[in-house]
Amino acid sequence: MTTAAAPTDLLYSEAEEELRSAVRALLTDRCDAKSVLDRAGTGRPHDPALWNTLAAGIGAAGLLVPEKLGGQGASHREAAVVLEELGRAVAPVPYLTSAVLATEILLGCDTAEAAPLLRELASGSTVCVPAVPLTLAPGAPLPAAVRDLGDGGLTGTVTSVADAVAADVLLVLADTGLYAVPAAAARLTPRIPLDLTRPLATVTLEAAGGTRLADAGTARAAVAGALLSGAGLLASEQLGLAEWCLTETVGHVRSRHQFNRPVGSFQALKHRLARLWLDVASARAAARAAADALATAAPDAPLTVAVAQAYCSGVAVRAAEECVQLHGGIGMTWEHPAHLYLKRAKADSLALGTAGHHRGLVADFAELPAP
Amino acid sequence: MTVITAEHLLTRVQELLAAHPPAGTDRGAFLRARFDAGLAWVHYPEGLGGLGAPRSLQVVVDAALEAAGAPDNDPRRIGIGLGMAAPTILAYGTEEQKRRFLRPLWTGEEVWCQLFSEPGAGSDLAALGTRAVRESGSGDWIVDGQKVWTSSAHTARWAILIARTDPALPKHRGITYFLCDMHDPGVEVRPLRQITGEAEFNEVFLTGVRIPDAHRLGAVGEGWAVARTTLMNERVSIGGMRIPREGGMIAPVAAAWRERPELRTHALHQRLLDLWVEAEVARLTGERLRQQLVAGQPGPEGSGMKLTFARLNQEISGLEVELLAEEGLLYDDWTMRRPDGVDFTGREAGYRYLRAKGNSIEGGTSEILLNIVAERVLGLPPEPRDDKDLAWKDLSR
Ligand SMILES: Cc1cc2nc3c(=O)[nH]c(=O)nc-3n(C[C@H](O)[C@H](O)[C@H](O)COP(=O)(O)OP(=O)(O)OC[C@H]3O[C@@H](n4cnc5c(N)ncnc54)[C@H](O)[C@@H]3O)c2cc1C
Numbered sequence: 001m002t003t004a005a006a007p008t009d010l011l012y013s014e015a016e017e018e019l020r021s022a023v024r025a026l027l028t029d030r031c032d033a034k035s036v037l038d039r040a041g042t043g044r045p046h047d048p049a050l051w052n053t054l055a056a057g058i059g060a061a062g063l064l065v066p067e068k069l070g071g072q073g074a075s076h077r078e079a080a081v082v083l084e085e086l087g088r089a090v091a092p093v094p095y096l097t098s099a100v101l102a103t104e105i106l107l108g109c110d111t112a113e114a115a116p117l118l119r120e121l122a123s124g125s126t127v128c129v130p131a132v133p134l135t136l137a138p139g140a141p142l143p144a145a146v147r148d149l150g151d152g153g154l155t156g157t158v159t160s161v162a163d164a165v166a167a168d169v170l171l172v173l174a175d176t177g178l179y180a181v182p183a184a185a186a187r188l189t190p191r192i193p194l195d196l197t198r199p200l201a202t203v204t205l206e207a208a209g210g211t212r213l214a215d216a217g218t219a220r221a222a223v224a225g226a227l228l229s230g231a232g233l234l235a236s237e238q239l240g241l242a243e244w245c246l247t248e249t250v251g252h253v254r255s256r257h258q259f260n261r262p263v264g265s266f267q268a269l270k271h272r273l274a275r276l277w278l279d280v281a282s283a284r285a286a287a288r289a290a291a292d293a294l295a296t297a298a299p300d301a302p303l304t305v306a307v308a309q310a311y312c313s314g315v316a317v318r319a320a321e322e323c324v325q326l327h328g329g330i331g332m333t334w335e336h337p338a339h340l341y342l343k344r345a346k347a348d349s350l351a352l353g354t355a356g357h358h359r360g361l362v363a364d365f366a367e368l369p370a371p
Numbered sequence: 372m373t374v375i376t377a378e379h380l381l382t383r384v385q386e387l388l389a390a391h392p393p394a395g396t397d398r399g400a401f402l403r404a405r406f407d408a409g410l411a412w413v414h415y416p417e418g419l420g421g422l423g424a425p426r427s428l429q430v431v432v433d434a435a436l437e438a439a440g441a442p443d444n445d446p447r448r449i450g451i452g453l454g455m456a457a458p459t460i461l462a463y464g465t466e467e468q469k470r471r472f473l474r475p476l477w478t479g480e481e482v483w484c485q486l487f488s489e490p491g492a493g494s495d496l497a498a499l500g501t502r503a504v505r506e507s508g509s510g511d512w513i514v515d516g517q518k519v520w521t522s523s524a525h526t527a528r529w530a531i532l533i534a535r536t537d538p539a540l541p542k543h544r545g546i547t548y549f550l551c552d553m554h555d556p557g558v559e560v561r562p563l564r565q566i567t568g569e570a571e572f573n574e575v576f577l578t579g580v581r582i583p584d585a586h587r588l589g590a591v592g593e594g595w596a597v598a599r600t601t602l603m604n605e606r607v608s609i610g611g612m613r614i615p616r617e618g619g620m621i622a623p624v625a626a627a628w629r630e631r632p633e634l635r636t637h638a639l640h641q642r643l644l645d646l647w648v649e650a651e652v653a654r655l656t657g658e659r660l661r662q663q664l665v666a667g668q669p670g671p672e673g674s675g676m677k678l679t680f681a682r683l684n685q686e687i688s689g690l691e692v693e694l695l696a697e698e699g700l701l702y703d704d705w706t707m708r709r710p711d712g713v714d715f716t717g718r719e720a721g722y723r724y725l726r727a728k729g730n731s732i733e734g735g736t737s738e739i740l741l742n743i744v745a746e747r748v749l750g751l752p753p754e755p756r757d758d759k760d761l762a763w764k765d766l767s768r
Contacts, residue, residue, distance in 0.1 A: 008655075009662070253751070265754070270745035271738070271742075273745060277749055278679060281656060285655035288655075307651050311648055311649070362648055366625070368629070369632075370637065371635035
């Protein structure tokens with residue numbers, strides 16, 4: 001049976017709000033819609049200078065890493081705030097992949113071999129991404145595509161690896177354990193992504209050499225744990241994205257006139273936006289609950305994360321879809337940033353497990369079995 | 372001024388329990404003593420059932436008293452008094468009114484009802500036509516009119532009432548707010564049978580009802596501002612409830628799902644999970660709202676909770692009837708009763724389904740609340756309207 005939830009802090013602390021302001025100020029300056037669009041057009045969306053300031057300057061890359069390993073010793077609550085802001089700006093930085101997923105995998109390994117790499121990640125000097133499909137979900141079977149042919153020769157193909165083109169190091173889950181493989185030692189085939197701000201590549205390893213960081217059992221547990229954190233924190237990115245869409249749309253319908261009235265004075269639109277506001281307010285509670293459950297290692301964290309993912313994916317997609325629709329013609333243009341948000345929202349709804357997958361997890365945790 | 376802490380309050384609770392052991396004390400006497408000890412609503416002023424303590428500490432008191440087996444004041448039965456009349460009297464009442472009304476209101480000795488809606492004025496409440504005319508000699512008010520959908524009018528001792536005192540003014544300006552004695556001659560309550568078969572609400576006919584001026588709340592003609600305080604509290608009091616995970620309407624459906632595997636279908640499973648997730652998110656949203664209030668950052672989420680609960684209650688109870696298959700064709704009891712209050716869990720699925728339909732109508736319809744969210748939270752332009760400057764008597768009806 002489900003138990004009563006432990007007390008959960010669903011608000012933002014002052015320190016979290018300060019972190020938010022710092023990240024938002026940086027993104028306002030250096031990651032406006034126009035520059036994101038321009039970069040996305042080149043097929044190389046990442047902005048290394050922006051990453052450097054975010055990761056090293058603000059110290060956002062090391063939030064999840066303990067101080068003794070060179071990090072900030074903060075928690076998932078702070079990382080969630082960073083992701084809200086990144087979602088609000090559809091920022092093309094490898095935060096979710098490097099500072100959350102790869103970092104959590106390395107923390108989960110907790111081995112001497114992993115520590116130096118973890119320091120580099122925390123300082124923001126190295127970008128490291130897990131070589132797993134972006135769609136890999138917590139609770140799903142882990143892939144077994146990469147085999148160790150002996151002598152450190154890793155062989156196999158992994159599809160849909162997010163941010164691989166920005167990575168210095170790939171974390172490879174092979175049958176014999178977890179390996180750190182220099183990105184240069186792998187063949188990367190960029191694919192054309194739906195979400196222009198989070199590039200995807202096929203990673204092909206042909207007897208690639210790497211450093212072994214953990215044995216197979218440890219590695220698999222670490223990856224499973226990282227997927228849980230990643231899914232929980234993705235909800236905050238989705239929240240930030242949805243919030244931008246709502247705010248932007250409300251601003252637009254207030255100033256756009258048709259029929260001698262602001263279109264936002266028509267009740268059909270007012271009610272739609274009021275409903276969307278309700279959904280976004282609810283998504284905030286769900287995302288905060290997930291971040292807090294992860295930060296406090298609450299026993300019900302897997303359920304709380306599944307609830308957040310089952311809920312927030314849909315809200316982000318709906319917010320972006322409403323944003324396009326209520327902007328009318330300009331919402332369909334390439335120049336208006338709405339499409340970047342729609343593409344990110346839709347891709348996010350597949351990342352780290354679909355809402356349907358997470359509902360299935362809810363069914364397990366809440367003991368509501370399928371027929 | 373010293374800040375009152377949880378420890379202070381717990382000491383007071385112990386003193387109350389020592390002086391009035393729940394086992395040997397009459398329920399009414401215990402509740403009166405609790406009120407006098409300032410432990411009724413701790414954020415109210417001293418002498419009026421409170422101690423001027425932070426509102427957040429009420430839960431500490433409630434939990435300690437519940438653990439000690441103390442009787443409660445049956446908040447479900449006196450919800451209108453607690454949630455609406457009390458905060459309005461506190462905000463607008465004279466000292467005398469506060470002293471006269473708050474104590475028996477809180478102890479439940481006097482039940483309250485709300486005489487606002489009329490056959491011709493529901494969503495457009497300010498259009499109401501019930502008249503209150505001042506008698507020149509006595510200064511008393513003589514009230515004539517009809518109210519409708521008045522919950523608990525049959526159990527109520529007092530009512531909050533709004534009436535028109537100047538038909539020549541635009542509709543919002545000619546209204547005055549009164550406290551009406553339901554036992555007065557001229558007050559006639561007739562049960563109004565509803566969709567569930569029972570009569571929770573009533574029609575109320577007011578014929579020459581005499582209300583002394585001392586029972587006017589707020590200034591003459593300022594009743595709309597007072598009424599807005601009541602309405603705001605009405606909406607917030609719904610979002611303020613604290614429920615455990617899988618509490619509320621989702622509980623009986625989840626239980627039926629677990630206990631009756633033969634009822635399960637794949638289509639229902641998807642809907643159940645969707646609603647389970649939404650109910651959990653609504654619970655968290657309510658919890659976040661509560662934490663915001665405690666941290667002194669009142670957010671606009673309050674008006675949203677009523678909307679969310681109305682929709683969820685309706686969808687979940689609809690699913691429950693379907694899940695029950697053949698049993699869903701049956702109803703537990705159509706007897707025309709006049710209950711004390713709403714009882715969602717004491718009845719069966721069909722009752723829940725039908726009663727939940729009222730959740731999006733009572734206390735402001737969902738359409739009106741969406742307007743409020745759109746205009747006051749999102750800042751979208753108001754509906755164009757042409758009734759603002761017209762005298763009430765010249766409005767079309
Ligand atoms: C169970 C229950 C208990 C109640 N208890 C009490 C009570 O104790 N005391 C009391 O005073 N009242 C009570 N009411 C009355 C309740 O407050 C009114 O029914 C409610 O405010 C709606 O008014 P109406 O019924 O006149 O509907 P109307 O205002 O006639 O509305 C009809 C429809 O039109 C829609 N509508 C109206 N105006 C607009 C608009 N501007 N934009 C869009 N749509 C609009 C409404 O949403 C509704 O769907 C109770 C009602 C119920 C169902």
